[in-house]
Amino acid sequence: MKIVVAIKxxxxxxxxxxxxxDQSNVDLANVxxxxxxxxxxxxxxxxxxxxAGKATEIVVVTIGPKAAQDQIRAAMAMGADRGIWVETxxxxxxxxxVAKLLAKVVQNEQPQLVLLGKQAIDSDNNQTGQMLAAxxxxxxxxxxxxVVIEGNEAVVTREIDGGLQTLGLTLPAIVTTDLxxxxxxxxxxxxxxxxxxxxxxxxxxxALGVSLQKSIKLLKVEAPAERQGGIKxxxxxxxxxxxxxxxxxx
Amino acid sequence: MxxxxxxxxxxxxxxxxxFDATSLQALPGFEEVDTDLTDTILEEAGRFCETVLQPLNQxxxxxxxxxxxxxxxxxxxxxxxYQAFCENGWGAVTADPTYGGQGLPKTIxxxxxxxxxxxxxxxxxxxxxxxxxxNALAKFGTDELKTTYLPKMVTxxxxxxxxxxxxxxxxxxxxxxTKAEPQSNGAYKVTGTKIFISAGExxxxxxxxxxxxxxxxxxxxxxxxxxxxxxxxxxxNADGSVGAxxxxxxxxxxxxxxxxxxxxxxxxxxAAEGYLVGTLNKGMQAMFQMMNTARLGxxxxxxxxxxxxxxxxxxxxxxxxxxxxxxxxFQPDKPADPLFVHPDVRRMLLTMRAYTEGNRALAIWVAxxxxxxxxxxxxxxKQSADDFVALMTPIVKAFMTDCATDVTNLGVQIYxxxxxxxxWGMEQxxxxxxxxxxxxxxxxxxxxxxxxxxxxxxxGRLLRPFFHEVxxxxxxxxxxxxxxxxxxxxGLMKAFGxxxxxxxxxxxxxxxxxxxxxxxxxxxxxxxxxxxxGYLWLRxxxxxxxxxxxxxxxxxxxxxxxxxxxxxxxxxxxxxxxSAILSGSQTLMQFNHEAF
Ligand SMILES: Cc1cc2nc3c(=O)[nH]c(=O)nc-3n(C[C@H](O)[C@H](O)[C@H](O)COP(=O)(O)OP(=O)(O)OC[C@H]3O[C@@H](n4cnc5c(N)ncnc54)[C@H](O)[C@@H]3O)c2cc1C
Ligand SMILES: Cc1cc2nc3c(=O)[nH]c(=O)nc-3n(C[C@H](O)[C@H](O)[C@H](O)COP(=O)(O)OP(=O)(O)OC[C@H]3O[C@@H](n4cnc5c(N)ncnc54)[C@H](O)[C@@H]3O)c2cc1C
Numbered sequence: 001m002k003i004v005v006a007i008k009x010x011x012x013x014x015x016x017x018x019x020x021x022d023q024s025n026v027d028l029a030n031v032x033x034x035x036x037x038x039x040x041x042x043x044x045x046x047x048x049x050x051x052a053g054k055a056t057e058i059v060v061v062t063i064g065p066k067a068a069q070d071q072i073r074a075a076m077a078m079g080a081d082r083g084i085w086v087e088t089x090x091x092x093x094x095x096x097x098v099a100k101l102l103a104k105v106v107q108n109e110q111p112q113l114v115l116l117g118k119q120a121i122d123s124d125n126n127q128t129g130q131m132l133a134a135x136x137x138x139x140x141x142x143x144x145x146x147v148v149i150e151g152n153e154a155v156v157t158r159e160i161d162g163g164l165q166t167l168g169l170t171l172p173a174i175v176t177t178d179l180x181x182x183x184x185x186x187x188x189x190x191x192x193x194x195x196x197x198x199x200x201x202x203x204x205x206x207a208l209g210v211s212l213q214k215s216i217k218l219l220k221v222e223a224p225a226e227r228q229g230g231i232k233x234x235x236x237x238x239x240x241x242x243x244x245x246x247x248x249x250x
Numbered sequence: 251m252x253x254x255x256x257x258x259x260x261x262x263x264x265x266x267x268x269f270d271a272t273s274l275q276a277l278p279g280f281e282e283v284d285t286d287l288t289d290t291i292l293e294e295a296g297r298f299c300e301t302v303l304q305p306l307n308q309x310x311x312x313x314x315x316x317x318x319x320x321x322x323x324x325x326x327x328x329x330x331x332y333q334a335f336c337e338n339g340w341g342a343v344t345a346d347p348t349y350g351g352q353g354l355p356k357t358i359x360x361x362x363x364x365x366x367x368x369x370x371x372x373x374x375x376x377x378x379x380x381x382x383x384x385n386a387l388a389k390f391g392t393d394e395l396k397t398t399y400l401p402k403m404v405t406x407x408x409x410x411x412x413x414x415x416x417x418x419x420x421x422x423x424x425x426x427x428t429k430a431e432p433q434s435n436g437a438y439k440v441t442g443t444k445i446f447i448s449a450g451e452x453x454x455x456x457x458x459x460x461x462x463x464x465x466x467x468x469x470x471x472x473x474x475x476x477x478x479x480x481x482x483x484x485x486x487n488a489d490g491s492v493g494a495x496x497x498x499x500x501x502x503x504x505x506x507x508x509x510x511x512x513x514x515x516x517x518x519x520x521a522a523e524g525y526l527v528g529t530l531n532k533g534m535q536a537m538f539q540m541m542n543t544a545r546l547g548x549x550x551x552x553x554x555x556x557x558x559x560x561x562x563x564x565x566x567x568x569x570x571x572x573x574x575x576x577x578x579x580f581q582p583d584k585p586a587d588p589l590f591v592h593p594d595v596r597r598m599l600l601t602m603r604a605y606t607e608g609n610r611a612l613a614i615w616v617a618x619x620x621x622x623x624x625x626x627x628x629x630x631x632k633q634s635a636d637d638f639v640a641l642m643t644p645i646v647k648a649f650m651t652d653c654a655t656d657v658t659n660l661g662v663q664i665y666x667x668x669x670x671x672x673x674w675g676m677e678q679x680x681x682x683x684x685x686x687x688x689x690x691x692x693x694x695x696x697x698x699x700x701x702x703x704x705x706x707x708x709x710g711r712l713l714r715p716f717f718h719e720v721x722x723x724x725x726x727x728x729x730x731x732x733x734x735x736x737x738x739x740x741g742l743m744k745a746f747g748x749x750x751x752x753x754x755x756x757x758x759x760x761x762x763x764x765x766x767x768x769x770x771x772x773x774x775x776x777x778x779x780x781x782x783x784g785y786l787w788l789r790x791x792x793x794x795x796x797x798x799x800x801x802x803x804x805x806x807x808x809x810x811x812x813x814x815x816x817x818x819x820x821x822x823x824x825x826x827x828x829s830a831i832l833s834g835s836q837t838l839m840q841f842n843h844e845a846f
Contacts, residue, residue, distance in 0.1 A: 029801045030801040030802045070286060070289075070290070073286070073290065074290065077290065077294075186294070186297065186298055186302070186334070186338050187294045187338075188337065188338045188339050189291065189294070189295075189338060189339030189340060189342065189343065189352055190339045190342075190352065191339075192287070192290050192291055192294060193282075193287075193352055196282060196287060
């Protein structure tokens, strides 16, 4: 079984995000970037499936500027076999454009399973996997906390508001990963070295026949209002009153 | 409880911006080592140190090692961490690929080591000693010894030790008494007692490979009769598996001031089978070869502890509200201001920072030259790199560890009373740092090495390139530099002049009276180190100035400001040091020893 994993280069989770002074966007100049944590979980899951003898090849794909190759190498160091880099200068692609590009890659690669993070921590859209499933007309299971491959089926446990839901998907299928699916491994030094020698193919949206249309315009980015200091209340009744009438959360 | 974040940005600044990373890549065997790869390695090593090693540092100190009937147990969590460490390849960074290593530059190895020492210095002793033993064996061992032992040492399945010290001799190894009697099969029977052997016994590995200094029955007396032997804890079968016990036992472990999670052992050799490493009676030469790298490693231990102490001191100085800024309240809405508003607290923080970042630059500079000395094909480049490493090794070892004691003590001071309390973890750094001034040759011995051997070697050949480089740089920059740089250039010129004067004085007086050179040694080493750091701080300031306006304004401004602090408040020590040196040996030697 071949697995394609889509990964994204995002601002590192530990970086304190700053807004550009003209409010046009988040300031990414000289900021530490990393593999999106949900994508990292997706790669880890693919590697575990391969280690368990369920998968034979793992292809990671990313869309972005040249620097995004770092994230492909990082995924390869975790155990992915091969990388595809779709070069775009623009880092603000719509989820739909990304899904279209990924759909082309999936059509070319013909994997049995496509793994994605449920969302990227930069814009928290939570759309790409779903759109990709729609474009390909594949079955999908989002927010996966457990993935089991049984023959031609993926049995996926999903985290939903009411608890857990288990779906059986006929392969090929799309699965997006949630936080509790696994804990990504520490990367081994020899694997970092090996990753350098793995194949990384470059392609472009033109070559894939996808035009980078924009249907969403970013108007303005503002930092959230600074948190106000808390208050102390005298009694439980006062607390309930505050929660009801001041904070209006219950 | 202390925390630690790998200082990736500063490491990158030094290896990419201060030094030219592409020239490292140009050395044979390092073609693949581009900055992307280095970044990834440092990041992953940093992550491992932060999340696996650092959480065991304080608990390891509290628990210490256990000794029971010859067996040593390391603190809780060490065994699993050691296994993960080895599985992840962090013990094999620089080792030769022939034996399963990654063959990466020492420069990378040393940067990784810094992080290990910040996170958990005691833990780092175990793989660190293996690396020392590996180096000696790789350089001087026969092919048979190398293929038998090195691959398992690289994977970490077996560990190594260095057995030099005996009850009656530490500094003066010419007094070594451990015997090695030749056997008919070419092996030796080694008998004697070694003390203070780090990692001499532990529960982490299947076998322990001891490198032992001993003398054969007919050996000449003193230092010229010492040979180096390899003595495994368990004999190795022909198929490479671990065989019978080999007359090596652990008599006890020491109860120590610091590095409590590192087992410091009495090791008894009782007619244990050993094999000669290198040439008979040339054991000290072999040991010194390896000790040079080990000494740099000890300097790095000091650097690692300084860094982690500084990080926690900064966090506390932001957090702790105490007293008011003298001119106007910094946080009028709070009961008091954070510590960092106080000039004296800032003095402490900046002293810690300036030494730590300066020493990081010095360490990486020397590591770079070590790689050149190992790999360069041009004999001239190789020789000059070799000379530089030889010159700087005692300086890195002694100065960086002296700084570690000063810096970690400032860390305690910034915590006030809480610095003195174990729970906060700051006093552990002081206790752990203290040994670095003692082992691998005390700092006093390092200073003697600098004035007695390195200075005199080949009539000053080692010194000249360094002096030349600094004076050339000063000359070049004195003409067309900004005002900010000019002030620093003036400061370095003055300090450099003092170093030259002290060098001349010692060379002259030392010829007449060896006590004169020895009396000046420690002050001279410090003077030398301060000038070397001054030179590096000047170059770092120059970069920071050039990068202004290119983003990361805070980072570069902090570099520049730290440089200015160094020039204003630390480099002037050179004046006092010169005075002390020029006063000569008289006040030391005239004192009647009965009156002590
Ligand atoms: C925790 C720990 C771990 C250690 N690990 C190891 C190890 O793994 N392997 C190993 O072999 N050893 C190890 N040692 C031993 C260590 O290297 C020695 O303690 C050190 O070399 C000093 O020797 P000594 O203790 O005998 O002191 P001494 O040699 O007795 O020195 C005492 C003092 O006198 C000074 N002094 C001595 N001779 C001179 C001189 N000629 N000129 C000027 N000053 C002089 C010294 O600088 C020092 O200040 C370890 C020690 C400790 C405490
Ligand atoms: C073992 C021990 C025994 C003790 N015994 C007693 C005792 O018997 N009775 C008792 O009452 N207390 C006792 N203490 C408390 C001790 O006196 C305090 O720890 C000490 O006064 C420092 O206060 P602090 O710990 O709050 O540090 P802080 O006041 O928080 O100081 C932290 C650091 O900031 C610096 N700093 C703080 N304010 C300023 C400022 N305005 N300007 C410049 N620098 C500043 C300090 O010099 C220090 O380096 C004891 C403490 C210990 C550890």
